[in-house]
Amino acid sequence: MRILSVKDLEKISEEFNEKLSFPQGVKVNVGMASCGIAAGARATLERALKEHPAGDSIEIRQTGCIGFCEEEPLVEILAKGKPRVVYKRVTEDKLPDVFQDYMEETFSKKLILGQMRDPRSVIEEDRPNPLEKVNPIKGIPFLDEIPFYAHQIKIALRNCGYIDPDSIEEYIGRGGYFAFVRILAEMKHEEIIATIKKSGLRGRGGGGFPTGIKWESCRKHPGERYVICNADEGDPGAYMDRSVLEGDPHSVLEGMLIAAYAIGSSQGFIYVRNEYPLAVKRLVSALKQAEDFGLLGDNIAGSDFGFHVKISTGAGAFVCGESTALMASLEGNVGRPRAKYVHTVEKGFRDGPSNLNNVETYANVPVIMLKGADWFSSMGTKYSKGTKVFSLVGKVKNTGLVEVPMGTTLREIIFEMGGGIPKKRKFKAVQTGGPSGGCIPEAFLDLQVGYDELTKVGSMMGSGGMIVMDQGTCMVDLARYFLDFLKGESCGQCTPCREGIKQMLDVLTDICEGRGKEGDIELLEEMGSMIQKFSLCGLGTSAPNPVLTTILYFRDEYEAHIYDKKCPAGVCKPLFHYEVDEKACTGCHVCALKCPQQAITGEKKKLHTLDQEKCIKCGICYDTCKFDAIVVK
């Protein structure tokens, strides 16, 4: 089937929207993104398929991730005229209970995460809510009443968890490709670029450069132009791009198509991490389908516009997230950045004008084109518009992906949506922006998230990783961790980055291992500012950020390491030891059983003792003790 007009799209859309919203029989959606699979979703899916093979009245399908990773594997069940229910932690053994619960309509609170109020995406407002006439289940919360989902508005993640990522028809069924096919028939290049400029969309990958301006300048330069998607999500702790690629690959393709048409490009590339095998697989399948439907290739939708996309896989180099390094890698070379006297929009890939945006940016584009620039820019802060997906991870109760309007405060995200810190421990800091970002302390929890807002406190938006840290995280060790990361990832071309990071790391390692001395903090600050000023690319200029922000906000912790030779968080092994708190120990004996060194001894119900000679500080006792009787000294 080749799409030639909006009418063709409408036909498919109606048919598949009906199937998605009002299935014949019972439909079961198993969340099969990497995170779901890691939590056991594959076994769940396999068992479900075995019990209900194709053609059964119960239809088993796979979808992407609906974001609440903490409660994975997530399974949604729906049937015509019945509520749509999302079940949590559905490991394979729980499947029969879950099926029974839905069929017999017992709707047990224990099994259910929530019920859906309205499954429509932001671009489906013209359609009636399929659940309008369905009686909700009493006593079961709607998903939007659960704090985790409360502030969320899903634009980039609009289809994740709702559609089968391997089905282009389902993407069309939820309003997909309408933006592009309409544009192709009705809009001029300048109008598209003007809309994107007006919307205030900025790059979601890190730099935050205005997308419309980038497109405009790329179009201005003559030559064979390229549209490239940066899917080399290298920031550790950020995985929204993976989720979009695995759950809704067509949204990225559609965004790229719109960009290509606006810029005047016939060749596109997606540079995706090889560490995301499932994302690669789903992209390959999406490309094939789009070609079959006449939405990629020559003469798209019957027009004379043609666009071809090639997928290239990276090979594990963080620096390849930098635009010039990425393009070097696309050309089959080592991923070394170059100085950007000449921008990539003028001379980039194969020396042609190249437009590079990341996955989330492209996923936003079709929605902006359908809903209008004003709708998009009505959300957010003065200079940061729309929504942003954050990966809320680390020491926080509800981990997962949240898409919130810019301007939501850190406190709302971490404490309301995230549910705060587990085990009654205390919040210490939140790290944003990946290895180029910084650590934000408690004092700034009411900060509204946005590009400039985060930069002001010494951090940055980056690609949206939000790693929460509690009292058990040592800030000096964390700074050391990031520098160790960056030392390994520095491409080695320029001296400030290659040598400077190593020198800073040496000083930090000394501090963490008890060899810190007076003047070390000042030395770190001095080297940091030098590296910031003189490095070649963004990796080097931002490398000292984690060190400088931790010194700025947690100087006392550095001082404790240097002067008192203590690691208050209990992370740097030479600088602390564990002790048994005589008052708190109940003699439950759990720690003694778990200790791999047999360093803890004691009779049951009596005070236990810890042999410092044998202890390797592996922390197992500290983690397992329910009475906080193992303490850091």
Next chain:
Amino acid sequence: MNKEPVAIAPSPEELDYVEMDKIIEETYGSDKENLIMMLQGIQGRYNYIPRPALAYLAEKTGVPLSRIYGIATFYATFSLEPRGRNLITVCLGTACHVRGAKRVQEQIEQLLHISNGQTTEDGSFTLESVRCIGCCSLGPVVKINEDVHARLSPDQVAKTLERYE
């Protein structure tokens, strides 16, 4: 314990040239821009990149061996050393780090008597680390071959490893 012989680096004669040609010519059209993916294809076949394969790749694509060697050593996923039957990859992303990935790694090192990047004497395990595999909400995460083990604590390491030979 399974006593299969450890994979030894093939000598040039042992390289499967038919398969090499398939990867280089058929799949990737001998295009220099696809060098990284060709190397991935070779590594997929041998579990590492045998040195003779680098020379053959240079011959076939016309790219100097020095540059191909540069690429093979620049990118973290390539290994020029043979790896064990099971590849353990500890995720050391930030989310896993703050949840104690280092301690999980140390536990593995202690149990297998190897450090990061090494292979056990019997060739059963190779231990590597990765910057992030994007399962941040479930940290600490350890990938063994294709299985992702989520929320792994140091005391679960021994039991998890027992499942692999």
